[in-house]
Amino acid sequence: MSAALALLKRDVKLSWREGGAIGTALGFYLVVVAITPLGLGPDLNLLARIAPGILWIALLLAALLSADRIFHNDYEDGALDVLITGPLPLPLVAAIKCLAHWLTTGVPLALLAPVLGLLLNLPIGTSPSLVLAMLAGTPAVSFIAGIGASLTLGLRRSGVLLALLALPLYVPVLIFGVSAVTPYVNGPLWAPLFMLCALSLASIVLAPIAAAAALRTALR
Amino acid sequence: MVSFANPTRFLSLVDHAVPWLTALTVILLGLGLYLAFFVAPPDYQQGETVRIMFVHVPAAWLAMFGYMLIAVSSLGTLIWRHPLADVAAKTAAPIGATFTFIALVTGSLWGKPMWGTYWVWDARLTSMLVLFLLYLGLIALWQAIEEPGRAGRAAAILALVGVINIPIIKFSVDWWNTLHQPASIVRLGGPTIDPSMLAPLFVMMAGFTLLFVLLHLIAIRAEILRRRVRAMQQSQVEHAALVEA
Numbered sequence: 001m002s003a004a005l006a007l008l009k010r011d012v013k014l015s016w017r018e019g020g021a022i023g024t025a026l027g028f029y030l031v032v033v034a035i036t037p038l039g040l041g042p043d044l045n046l047l048a049r050i051a052p053g054i055l056w057i058a059l060l061l062a063a064l065l066s067a068d069r070i071f072h073n074d075y076e077d078g079a080l081d082v083l084i085t086g087p088l089p090l091p092l093v094a095a096i097k098c099l100a101h102w103l104t105t106g107v108p109l110a111l112l113a114p115v116l117g118l119l120l121n122l123p124i125g126t127s128p129s130l131v132l133a134m135l136a137g138t139p140a141v142s143f144i145a146g147i148g149a150s151l152t153l154g155l156r157r158s159g160v161l162l163a164l165l166a167l168p169l170y171v172p173v174l175i176f177g178v179s180a181v182t183p184y185v186n187g188p189l190w191a192p193l194f195m196l197c198a199l200s201l202a203s204i205v206l207a208p209i210a211a212a213a214a215l216r217t218a219l220r
Numbered sequence: 221m222v223s224f225a226n227p228t229r230f231l232s233l234v235d236h237a238v239p240w241l242t243a244l245t246v247i248l249l250g251l252g253l254y255l256a257f258f259v260a261p262p263d264y265q266q267g268e269t270v271r272i273m274f275v276h277v278p279a280a281w282l283a284m285f286g287y288m289l290i291a292v293s294s295l296g297t298l299i300w301r302h303p304l305a306d307v308a309a310k311t312a313a314p315i316g317a318t319f320t321f322i323a324l325v326t327g328s329l330w331g332k333p334m335w336g337t338y339w340v341w342d343a344r345l346t347s348m349l350v351l352f353l354l355y356l357g358l359i360a361l362w363q364a365i366e367e368p369g370r371a372g373r374a375a376a377i378l379a380l381v382g383v384i385n386i387p388i389i390k391f392s393v394d395w396w397n398t399l400h401q402p403a404s405i406v407r408l409g410g411p412t413i414d415p416s417m418l419a420p421l422f423v424m425m426a427g428f429t430l431l432f433v434l435l436h437l438i439a440i441r442a443e444i445l446r447r448r449v450r451a452m453q454q455s456q457v458e459h460a461a462l463v464e465a
Contacts, residue, residue, distance in 0.1 A: 151374045151378055152361075152364070161361065164357050165361065165378060168353040168357065210377050213298070217374055
């Protein structure tokens with residue numbers, strides 16, 4: 001248990017201290033959301049209607065942008081080889097790394113979303129349900145990104161490939177994430193929220209197994 | 221399955237089977253097309269456009285069959301280390317992707333006169349599109365990793381993750397209220413299609429399935445030979461390097 005906590009602490013600390021790791025994802029999120037109204041025209045009613053979709057898509061892209069960092073640095077400097085031979089089972093290592101990605105990317109992105117929602121004329125009353133839905137859905141985003149990151153570990157142009165592999169798997173998260181946030185409905189919509197929780201729980205259980213198998217393949 | 225593990229024995233089996241399979245596929249597809257175009261009656265509502273179904277349904281069935289084949293082969297790669305499993309998975313992906321594409325295109329050509337639109341985002345169409353993207357991801361992963369052993373295992377893991385989409389495709393028309401019609405062939409209480417259309421459809425499905433098997437066997441043979449050439453070239457290079465040294 002203490003080994004697991006130490007690993008989590010190390011990973012979170014590394015991504016906080018690594019220059020611009022979290023800042024890049026947040027900045028990318030801001031840019032994508034800011035550029036969309038310029039492409040669609042400044043129709044405020046239209047923007048409010050599609051704001052949840054834009055926020056979710058921008059969040060997925062921003063999370064993917066930082067996803068290849070989940071295992072890549074440790075793969076480059078050999079820390080991953082040490083972790084494989086260490087006391088922790090490999091699926092647990094993968095799970096902790098995905099959890100660290102969620103803490104340093106998913107949570108900040110989810111908390112930033114209501115502010116960006118203002119840019120899209122999303123009514124401020126929907127902020128709680130937006131944050132709730134994103135906090136419930138982003139664990140699935142991080143853990144599925146972990147599968148993609150482990151499969152593309154050490155490949156050339158791994159970022160694009162990672163997006164191609166992971167985005168189709170994000171379809172359920174996107175569908176339920178968007179339907180959990182409806183402009184002008186203030187309370188959270190429980191049914192899609194529970195589906196998001198279910199998706200997150202399922203991927204927390206299953207994704208580390210797949211990621212661990214992929215890591216073994218990459219490090220053979 | 222174990223007796224096919226020897227690639228040489230498998231190759232000789234393929235060489236014997238291909239001419240027979242080709243003849244059978246040509247006969248079945250020819251008969252099926254004749255039945256579909258000249259014997260089956262036009263639908264009382266859809267008119268002649270119903271004939272698109274005779275291509276669309278077999279293509280959609282093979283799109284899912286191809287993915288299940290890849291998933292089973294992936295189990296073979298990861299669990300039993302069967303030497304032909306990753307060859308089978310790799311070669312099935314482009315064929316399955318093609319049939320998925322055919323199903324999507326024929327479906328949208330039928331949808332324009334019948335639904336008034338080429339595309340709607342209902343559950344069945346979306347999940348089939350996701351299947352197509354999964355195929356593309358598998359092909360891209362195969363191409364991105366040079367070492368065949370690692371590529372095979374990585375693609376196998378991805379294929380098994382994506383297999384969750386197959387039941388979603390199958391039951392999408394039952395779980396959601398889709399524009400796509402519900403299951404009409406494999407259902408409790410028997411098919412709801414008239415026998416005059418069902419018979420040509422079954423002939424077409426058999427013909428398409430044989431076509432898939434035939435193309436797959438030829439692709440497996442080509443892949444085995446390609447790997448042998450690669451191994452020979454490598455040993456030649458190593459030999460030359462040894463002589464030089």
